[in-house]
Structure formats: structure tokens, C-alpha cells
Amino acid sequence: xxxxxxxxxxxxxxxxxxxxxxxxxxxxxxxxxxxxxxxxxxxxxxxxxxxxxxxxxxxxxxxxxxxxxxxxxxxxxxxxxxxxxxxxxxxxxxxxxxxxxxxxxxxxxxxxxxxxxxxxxxxxxxxxxxxxxxxxxxxxxxxxxxxxxxxxxxxxxxxxxxxxxxxxxxxxxxxxxxxxxxxxxxxxxx
Ligand code: XMP
Numbered sequence: 774x775x776x777x778x779x780x781x782x783x784x785x786x787x788x789x790x791x792x793x794x795x796x797x798x799x800x801x802x803x804x805x806x807x808x809x810x811x812x813x814x815x816x817x818x819x820x821x822x823x824x825x826x827x828x829x830x831x832x833x834x835x836x837x838x839x840x841x842x843x844x845x846x847x848x849x850x851x852x853x854x855x856x857x858x859x860x861x862x863x864x865x866x867x868x869x870x871x872x873x874x875x876x877x878x879x880x881x882x883x884x885x886x887x888x889x890x891x892x893x894x895x896x897x898x899x900x901x902x903x904x905x906x907x908x909x910x911x912x913x914x915x916x917x918x919x920x921x922x923x924x925x926x927x928x929x930x931x932x933x934x935x936x937x938x939x940x941x942x943x944x945x946x947x948x949x950x951x952x953x954x955x956x957x958x959x960x961x962x963x
Contacts, residue, residue, distance in 0.1 A: 778953035781931055786923060786947040791905075791933055794922045795823065798903065799830030802920060806901065808871035811838040814863050816845055816888055818942070819877030822934035823905045823922075827875065838873070841865040843891075845884050857884045859891060868896035877935050878906040882916030906930065906947070 813831075815824040821842075828840060841864060847857035872892050879885055885902055892900050903920040910927045931937045932944030941948070 779937070780951045780953075781937075781941060781944075781948040783949040783951065784946045785925065785930060785949050786933075788945040791922075791946070792826070795826045795905075796830050798920055798922055799827050799834055799836075802873065802901075802903070803831070803834035803836055806836070806871065806873070810870045810898075811836060812865055812867050812870045812872045812897075813838040813840045814865070814867075814872060814874050814888075814892065815840070815842045816874065816876040816884065817842050817861070818844065819934045819936065820875045820905070822942070823877060824875045827903075839865050839870075843888065845888055847884065857887050859888075867892060869898050871899045872897040872901070874900060874902045876902070876904045876918075878908065878930070879904040879916065879918050879921070880908050880911045881913040883914055885918065886914050886916050905933070906935075 813824065813828060815821060824840075828838065831838060842861075843859055843863045844861035845857045846860045847855060874885065874888055874892060876885055876888070879902075885904070889900050889902060901919040904918040905922040907918060907921045907924045908927055909924060929937065929950040930947050931941035931950055932947045934942050935947070936942045937950050
């Protein structure tokens with residue numbers, strides 16, 4: 774999809790707030806997730822910074838998971854192309870493991886639902902889900918994350934791993950994408 778004219782000058786979540794919340798989330802998980810067979814699976818590409826920061830806090834909380842990644846694709850620009858599919862699978866053996874699935878954002882719920890079913894089918898003992906951001910107003914399939922960083926309203930965001938057409942992942946904060954023509958995240962039911 775062609776890029777529309779847009780600005781990303783509005784910071785929604787600062788680096789400091791991200792750091793504090795990710796630290797808190799890891800501590801929360803350390804209390805509820807005592808396992809000697811813990812596997813963390815990041816859903817790429819958006820989760821890479823969130824996951825990297827979070828597992829360093831895991832270390833501080835004496836949690837020592839195996840870590841792998843999978844790629845699921847369904848978005849072009851801000852537009853969901855429908856049913857997400859696994860385009861690169863993880864290779865770690867999750868049979869009998871306690872898995873934490875980490876994604877950047879929970880939007881329609883399709884990606885996390887599909888990813889969870891995928892991990893369950895591979896024999897995980899338990900699957901918990903963790904997202905940095907949650908946009909509950911956009912849900913199309915019933916799906917709740919076990920751990921979530923921030924609840925946000927219905928606008929498209931970039932930064933801290935999240936992209937618009939492959940760009941802006943490197944921002945240390947979360948910024949709102951403001952489209953010149955007022956067009957927004959209008960793909961919800963597309
Ligand atoms: P679903 O709709 O399956 O979507 O819950 C999860 C995936 O949608 C992408 N997504 C976004 N990416 N800014 C982004 O950079 C957003 O505001 C946004 N909303 C949804 C993202 O890839 C996520 O994993």
C-alpha cells in the first residue's frame with residue numbers, strides 16, 4: 774500500500790514510562806509465572822524491542838527462559854489484510870513448556886488468537902499472552918491478554934518496535950500517526 778502523508782510528532786508514551794511499565798510487567802510475571810520450563814516467543818516484527826527490554830528485567834527477577842520468535846503477517850500500512858498467517862515459525866521445542874507469547878499490540882485480536890492456537894497445537898503446557906499495547910475498541914474476535922502494558926484509544930501508533938510501512942520502529946517512544954487527510958485506522962473491519 775502506498776504511504777499517505779502523515780506526521781508522527783505527538784508522543785503518546787515516553788521512553789521513561791515505557792521503561793517503568795516494562796519493568797513492572799516483568800515483576801508481575803515473575804510473581805505469577807514460576808516455571809523451570811519457561812519459553813518466551815516474540816511475535817515479530819513489532820515486539821522485538823519490547824521483548825528485548827522485558828527479558829532483561831526477567832533476568833533481574835531470576836527468570837531464565839528460552840527465547841524464540843515467529844513472524845505473523847496480515848498488515849500493509851494501517852490496513853489489516855484479514856486472517857494473519859505464520860510466515861516464519863519458531864523452532865524451539867515447546868512441548869510441556871510454559872509459554873509466554875509476546876506481541877506489540879492487541880488490536881482486532883486475530884493475530885494473538887491465531888498465535889496462541891499455534892503454540893497450543895505444538896504441545897505447550899500453558900500459554901500466557903503479553904502485549905505492550907491494547908486497543909480494546911478495535912476487537913473483532915474475543916481476546917484478552919494476560920499481561921498488558923498500556924490501554925490506548927483507536928489511533929495508529931509507531932515506535933518502540935512498531936512501524937508504519939516498515940518505518941519508525943527505532944523511535945524510543947510511542948508516537949501517534951496523524952494522517953494529513955484525517956484518514957485513520959479505518960481498516961478495522963476491512
Ligand atoms: P490484530 O488486529 O491481529 O493486530 O490484533 C495485531 C497486529 O496489528 C498490527 N497493528 C499495529 N501496528 N501500529 C502498528 O504499528 C498500530 O497502531 C497497530 N495496530 C495494529 C501489529 O502488527 C500487531 O502485531
